[in-house]
Amino acid sequence: MGNPMRIRASLTGDTVEVKVLMRHDMETGLRKDAAGALIPALFIKNLVAKHKDKVVLDANFGPSVSKDPFLSFKFKGGAAGDKVSITWTDTAGDSRTDEASIT
Amino acid sequence: MNQQRRNVMRITAALGAAFAAGILHPRDVFAAEWNAAVFDAKSLAAAVKALGGDKFDVSADVAIIGPDIAENGAVVPVSVSSKAPGTDFMAILVDKNPSAMSASFNIPPGTEPAVTTRVKMASTSDVHALCRANGKWLVASKEIKVTLGGCGG
Numbered sequence: 001m002g003n004p005m006r007i008r009a010s011l012t013g014d015t016v017e018v019k020v021l022m023r024h025d026m027e028t029g030l031r032k033d034a035a036g037a038l039i040p041a042l043f044i045k046n047l048v049a050k051h052k053d054k055v056v057l058d059a060n061f062g063p064s065v066s067k068d069p070f071l072s073f074k075f076k077g078g079a080a081g082d083k084v085s086i087t088w089t090d091t092a093g094d095s096r097t098d099e100a101s102i103t
Numbered sequence: 104m105n106q107q108r109r110n111v112m113r114i115t116a117a118l119g120a121a122f123a124a125g126i127l128h129p130r131d132v133f134a135a136e137w138n139a140a141v142f143d144a145k146s147l148a149a150a151v152k153a154l155g156g157d158k159f160d161v162s163a164d165v166a167i168i169g170p171d172i173a174e175n176g177a178v179v180p181v182s183v184s185s186k187a188p189g190t191d192f193m194a195i196l197v198d199k200n201p202s203a204m205s206a207s208f209n210i211p212p213g214t215e216p217a218v219t220t221r222v223k224m225a226s227t228s229d230v231h232a233l234c235r236a237n238g239k240w241l242v243a244s245k246e247i248k249v250t251l252g253g254c255g256g
Binding site: 015028030045046054055056058059060061062063064065066067069071072073074075076077081084 | 127137138141142149151178179182197200201202205206207208210211213214215217218219220221222223224234251
């Protein structure tokens with residue numbers, strides 16, 4: 001189970017804006033440690049955002065997404081109080097799901 | 104066979120039947136496949152080919168927003184958006200990175216074709232917003248200058 005994410009989902013008119021800040025090193029596999037050895041690649045490769053049971057965004061990330069990935073997107077059809085959940089999976093098979101209510 | 108195993112069989116059979124009947128589409132349940140060919144592509148053209156396209160056009164309907172100069176190549180904020188109707192896929196590519204494709208997004212109906220994230224840039228490079236709208240591949244590009252390279256190499 002990875003580190004918790006911060007999720008904010010806010011409703012303006014009929015549009016929900018979601019902002020997520022994930023905590024993940026996003027190692028590219030190209031960096032070397034102090035001894036000169038390559039640090040193995042380990043990065044979030046997939047993210048799925050759902051509003052209740054409907055997928056509202058499905059993303060694939062490569063290692064060049066910045067450490068502690070930030071993501072922002074908007075969708076229609078959400079109401080205040082509805083749950084938005086975000087799930088990420090990384091190349092080591094670790095995953096994390098967090099949710100937030102639309103405000 | 105005990106009751107639990109009967110239940111597992113029943114549920115598996117029901118799910119299987121649902122998949123077969125097209126009621127439960129695999130796309131709804133499983134996340135998009137991480138395509139190594141796409142994420143290994145060394146250029147925009149190679150990435151479009153790996154995605155199953157062949158040509159792409161520069162389009163004023165696609166926008167890419169980012170800084171002109173990124174002080175820190177490790178964290179460059181980039182927004183891509185599309186006004187083209189039927190946009191169901193968007194991606195961010197950094198030309199001069201070891202692998203051009205940074206991130207790709209499947210946009211279901213009801214979601215705005217607009218995403219913002221932060222990417223690493225190894226050096227000054229063109230950054231591309233690639234979109235697929237109604238099957239056509241559209242692109243917008245912007246050069247972002249990098250003073251401190253972001254791949255840590």
